[in-house]
Amino acid sequence: MQKSLPTLTQHNQSGWLFALPGFGLMMLFIVVPFVFAILFSMTNQRLISPNPTQFVGLENYQQLLSVNLLVLDPDVTATGEIKRDNRGDIRYPRIRSYTRNNPDYAHLQGMKEWFSWQWQDKKIAILASDPVFMKAIVNTLLFVLIVAPLQGALALGLALLINQRLRGINLYRAIYFMPVVVSIVVVSILWRFIYDGQNGLLNNLFHTLSFGHFTAVDWLGNPNTALGSIMVMSIWQAVGFHMVIWLSGLQTISPTLYEAAKIEGASSWQTFRYVTWPGLKNTAILVLIVITMQAFALFAQVDVMTNGGPLDSTQTIVFQAVERGYGKQDISGGSAISVVLFIMVLGISLLQRYLTREKN
Amino acid sequence: MKTKIMKNILMTTGVSLLTMGAINGYAQTNLSLWYHGAGNPVEAKIIDQIVADFNSNQSDWNVILESFPQESYNDSVIAAALAGNLPDILDVDGPVMPNWAWAGYLQPLNIDQTAIADFLPGTKGYWNGKLYSLGLWDAAVAMITRKSTLTEANIRIPTLEQPWTLTEFNAALLTLKQTGKFDYPLDLGLAWKGEWFPYAFSPFLQSFGGDIVDRSTYQSAEGVLNGDAAIAFGEWWQMLFEEGFSPGNSQDAADRETGLVDGKYAIQWNGNWTALNMLKAFGDDVLFLPAPDLGNGPKIGAASWQLGVSATTPHSQGAADFIKFATQDSYMAAFSDAIGLIPPTETSAAVSQHYQEGEPMATFYELSAQQAVLRPVTPGYVVAAKVFEKALADIADGADVADTLDNAADEINNDIRRNLGYGH
Numbered sequence: 001m002q003k004s005l006p007t008l009t010q011h012n013q014s015g016w017l018f019a020l021p022g023f024g025l026m027m028l029f030i031v032v033p034f035v036f037a038i039l040f041s042m043t044n045q046r047l048i049s050p051n052p053t054q055f056v057g058l059e060n061y062q063q064l065l066s067v068n069l070l071v072l073d074p075d076v077t078a079t080g081e082i083k084r085d086n087r088g089d090i091r092y093p094r095i096r097s098y099t100r101n102n103p104d105y106a107h108l109q110g111m112k113e114w115f116s117w118q119w120q121d122k123k124i125a126i127l128a129s130d131p132v133f134m135k136a137i138v139n140t141l142l143f144v145l146i147v148a149p150l151q152g153a154l155a156l157g158l159a160l161l162i163n164q165r166l167r168g169i170n171l172y173r174a175i176y177f178m179p180v181v182v183s184i185v186v187v188s189i190l191w192r193f194i195y196d197g198q199n200g201l202l203n204n205l206f207h208t209l210s211f212g213h214f215t216a217v218d219w220l221g222n223p224n225t226a227l228g229s230i231m232v233m234s235i236w237q238a239v240g241f242h243m244v245i246w247l248s249g250l251q252t253i254s255p256t257l258y259e260a261a262k263i264e265g266a267s268s269w270q271t272f273r274y275v276t277w278p279g280l281k282n283t284a285i286l287v288l289i290v291i292t293m294q295a296f297a298l299f300a301q302v303d304v305m306t307n308g309g310p311l312d313s314t315q316t317i318v319f320q321a322v323e324r325g326y327g328k329q330d331i332s333g334g335s336a337i338s339v340v341l342f343i344m345v346l347g348i349s350l351l352q353r354y355l356t357r358e359k360n
Numbered sequence: 361m362k363t364k365i366m367k368n369i370l371m372t373t374g375v376s377l378l379t380m381g382a383i384n385g386y387a388q389t390n391l392s393l394w395y396h397g398a399g400n401p402v403e404a405k406i407i408d409q410i411v412a413d414f415n416s417n418q419s420d421w422n423v424i425l426e427s428f429p430q431e432s433y434n435d436s437v438i439a440a441a442l443a444g445n446l447p448d449i450l451d452v453d454g455p456v457m458p459n460w461a462w463a464g465y466l467q468p469l470n471i472d473q474t475a476i477a478d479f480l481p482g483t484k485g486y487w488n489g490k491l492y493s494l495g496l497w498d499a500a501v502a503m504i505t506r507k508s509t510l511t512e513a514n515i516r517i518p519t520l521e522q523p524w525t526l527t528e529f530n531a532a533l534l535t536l537k538q539t540g541k542f543d544y545p546l547d548l549g550l551a552w553k554g555e556w557f558p559y560a561f562s563p564f565l566q567s568f569g570g571d572i573v574d575r576s577t578y579q580s581a582e583g584v585l586n587g588d589a590a591i592a593f594g595e596w597w598q599m600l601f602e603e604g605f606s607p608g609n610s611q612d613a614a615d616r617e618t619g620l621v622d623g624k625y626a627i628q629w630n631g632n633w634t635a636l637n638m639l640k641a642f643g644d645d646v647l648f649l650p651a652p653d654l655g656n657g658p659k660i661g662a663a664s665w666q667l668g669v670s671a672t673t674p675h676s677q678g679a680a681d682f683i684k685f686a687t688q689d690s691y692m693a694a695f696s697d698a699i700g701l702i703p704p705t706e707t708s709a710a711v712s713q714h715y716q717e718g719e720p721m722a723t724f725y726e727l728s729a730q731q732a733v734l735r736p737v738t739p740g741y742v743v744a745a746k747v748f749e750k751a752l753a754d755i756a757d758g759a760d761v762a763d764t765l766d767n768a769a770d771e772i773n774n775d776i777r778r779n780l781g782y783g784h
Contacts, residue, residue: 044778048438048463051780096766110770115764197610223611223757307553308750309609310757328743328775 023187034342041336046327060336066129068111069283075120082121099127134335136308136315137344140225143316144295144348149317151235151242152287158239159246160276173247177240184237188304191233195219195305220306230301230314238294242287249283249330250276285356289349296345317341388415388422391678392447394437396665399428403588403700406691414565421678423449423635440463449682450675453555454495454663454743455735458487462739462783467671468538470680476687482662482732483704488783491726493666494683496692497701501560501660503649504620504638505627510647513539520650520726526596533605536626544607546600547625550756551611557749560629561597563651566733568593572748573772578738578784580773585748586765593654596607601756608756632724636700639720651731662732664701674726702728732757740783743775 041060045053075083075091098105108127110264114134116125128134162172179187194201197218197284206214219229253276261271266290301319302308308315308323325334393411397403404427411423425448428436434456440446441463452460460466468490476484476494485493496626510517515532518524524532536545549556563571569589573581584590600606607615620628621641627649638646651658669679689705693712696703700714702724709715715725735741751768755761776782 009443046779048441048459048465049779050464050783052464094762096763100766110774112767112770196612198615218610221608221757257648307753311754311759323746325745330775330778336635 037335037338040332041339043332045332045335047326047331049329056332060332061340062129063333064130064133064336064340067114067134068108068127070095070105070108070125070127072123072125072360089337090118090121090123094127095127096148120311132312132315133320135312135315136317136320139313139315140296140298140317142227143231143298144292147231147235147295148288148291151291152284155239155242155287156246156280158243159250161273162243163247163250174244179237179239180241184300185304187233187237188301191229192220192305195229197221221310223311226306226310226313230298230305234295234298234301238291242291245287245290246280246283249280252280287354288356289352292348292352293345296341317344362597371483373728378615382431388419389675389678391423391673391675391682393423393425393449393682394447394530395427395451396430396453396699398429403695404760406694406698409694410686410691414682415469417685418681419523421675421681423682437465440678444672446670446672448675449667449679451665451667451669452485452493453468454482454485454666455555455558455737456491456667457493457666457735459739460668460743461487461731466668467673467676468492469494469669469683470676471684475684478706479704480662480702480728480732482664482728482734483666485663485666486667487737493668494684494687495664495666497664497695498662498704498728498732499625499664500632500634500662500724500732501563501629501651502635502700502724502727503627503647504630504652505647505649506635506642506645506646509536509626517647518649518652519721520730523650523653523658525652526652528583529654533600537603537605541623543619543624544605545626547616547628547630548600548606549611549616549621549629550607550609550753551613551616555745557752558745559661560631562731562748563661564597564654564733565590565593567651567654567656567659568596569656571736572744573736573738573740573776575736578736578740578774579781581744585772586755586769587653588763591762592764594755596654597752597759598755598761601622602758607752619751632702632721633700635721637725639714639769642774646720648720650723650727658731659733660727660731662728735770738784740744740772740776740779744772747771747775 041052042055042057044056072092072095075093077083077318085091099108099111102108102344111127112131114126114128114131116123118124121148158176162169180324197203197216200219202219203214203216207216217225219225257275257279258271261275266274291307297318299322302314302319303314303322306314308319319336321334321341324330324337395407397407407425407427411425434453435494436445437450437452437460446465450466452466457466471491471493471494476491479494480498481521482498483495484491485495507517510532513532513535515535516524516528518528533545536542541555549560558572565571565585570593571584571590574584601608615622619625620630620638632648635648649650653662667683669676669683673679687704689703689708689711692703692705692708694716695701696708696712700721703709703712703715709722709725710717713719714721716722736744738744747768751764754764
């Protein structure tokens with residue numbers, strides 16, 4: 001007994017030694033930058049500057065996340081009638097008259113309109129100190145909410161299709177997987193040609209299919225279609241990767257279960273519902289988490305295809321972090337965005353874990 | 361076996377002794393030079409020639425050239441500066457220079473001021489009263505079109521003395537649009553993102569009477585970027601896209617390159633670097649027209665790439681000598697002949713192929729001499745340029761003009777405040 005203890009600790013030492021290279025790299029490239037990001041986000045650190053770095057507390061977060069509400073009464077004439085413009089819409093005083101150097105509304109100084117709506121005669125405006133970042137959050141969440149389920153389901157569909165013993169099935173596997181291997185930057189540049197507003201492939205295709213009735217859409221230049229276009233392209237690009245994960249899950253399901261289902265006379269829907277799906281549970285969790293994380297990190301497509309435009313309709317959180325930290329040399333602002341993103345992703349991952357937990 | 365090893369050792373030491381002797385014999389100190397023109401063979405040939413001539417012309421310095429692609433050049437310099445690996449000589453884009461000088465990447469350039477007195481103002485980079493960088497050329501922007509296009513549409517051909525006024529310009533665009541011959545009467549080039557926006561379009565704002573920041577103090581953009589003149593500019597800018605006078609942000613990059621030659625556009629707002637191609641395409645029919653006078657005189661942007669000396673080099677004299685050497689008329693004329701850039705002095709213009717008096721591109725020399733305005737000379741320009749670009753892109757897409765310019769002014773002011781005034 002006395003002898004075995006030192007040997008055990010010795011084993012432990014060599015274990016740590018073996019782990020050291022990987023552990024060290026992870027510390028250096030993941031943990032250290034992460035700690036730096038948190039520290040920088042509370043300073044005014046710049047990318048290049050001769051000025052000393054100063055601690056500013058939560059100013060960066062305040063600048064990013066402040067939101068306020070302003071209720072506007074309509075403009076009225078001397079007789080008390082509500083002014084209307086040519087189209088009959090009610091006229092309101094400009095928001096800038098409240099948010100710029102107005103001592104009565106000092107708490108709104110420098111805030112900008114994020115969005116607004118009309119309620120009875122009044123106009124209710126939500127102000128944010130950084131509406132671009134707010135739009136980036138909304139766009140990113142929208143992207144995650146739409147892409148995650150669609151991409152996952154599509155990938156499962158493809159996996160079921162190619163999980164058959166047919167001649168030449170490997171060819172199909174290769175074809176579906178191909179976009180994953182191509183760099184996302186190259187794919188984005190190609191899709192920019194496809195989406196081109198004047199003579200792009202997509203417009204030409206629709207034009208031909210509709211016998212000339214389709215009027216060309218400027219897919220990436222229109223705020224209503226830009227984000228959707230990026231979603232479609234992103235789903236197409238990464239679907240093959242998740243298809244392979246689903247496929248590996250499908251192949252772990254024992255064929256005897258299918259045989260039993262067949263003997264019991266189960267329809268193909270019943271087979272899927274009661275054999276395939278339960279067998280894929282762990283794969284489903286993995287695929288969902290991976291897609292969610294990838295979707296939150298949306299950057300390259302936006303950077304190559306739209307630069308966040310038109311009218312901020314494709315701004316995303318990571319794009320803003322890079323734009324600020326590097327483009328505008330504001331490392332502290334970029335760090336603050338990264339920390340906000342981290343907290344969001346952490347929260348969602350915990351929620352997913354909770355929802356998909358083993359229920360005993 | 362042993363003898364073989366001994367032989368190897370002897371050989372190696374012998375060779376290294378020989379090379380040491382060689383270095384001592386020439387006694388040249390190496391100077392590294394970073395240049396943004398990788399991937400451009402014409403440009404590379406000239407700069408290689410300058411380096412080779414300089415190295416063989418004197419015995420103190422040996423310049424070693426390293427070229428970078430332009431897109432990643434600034435990133436490379438910033439990364440090198442953070443790592444403490446700056447070269448001895450580096451080239452820098454004119455408007456970025458104050459940022460690098462302020463950050464301590466560059467040191468003042470030790471060149472006699474009287475020797476460069478006749479250089480075009482856009483080629484001399486001053487920050488805080490000191491010369492930091494010097495350009496071997498300048499660039500200018502003009503409206504490029506065909507004589508026949510304007511005469512057929514009965515539009516007056518503007519001159520340097522009498523450029524188009526705002527109303528004349530708008531009327532010309534409308535007339536050209538109504539001919540129905542072109543997709544768009546004017547191509548401003550929104551396909552080119554980045555520095556093109558402030559370089560090519562902020563002179564329009566200045567011609568209206570606004571600016572990116574208040575140049576008297578460089579501490580605020582309030583009132584100049586969102587004042588009445590700027591809002592008038594913004595509304596005019598928005599009108600250009602609403603009326604279909606110019607293709608917007610989603611312009612096809614290929615159309616930007618070939619649209620004018622293909623007849624899709626009637627007039628193109630473009631730099632003198634395309635002038636050679638246009639001359640080839642249109643011959644005598646080509647016109648290089650001065651910027652319109654939108655109220656406060658016609659304006660175009662000034663300053664292109666320039667050479668400077670890094671702050672960390674121990675050999676600043678050698679670096680300055682090289683830059684001085686490069687500013688010979690023959691070299692500056694060579695850049696001009698090969699790429700169509702503007703020679704920075706009258707003497708170099710006189711020996712150049714396209715900028716001699718009477719040649720069609722001489723217009724650009726006059727444009728640069730008479731109308732060129734530097735982009736704001738401040739370290740904060742790097743950020744202000746990004747803000748300005750986004751504001752113009754948003755306004756072109758239909759955003760509210762006053763609000764967008766307000767937001768841009770706020771963002772620039774905020775950035776200046778957080779940088780403690782950028783050392784002005």
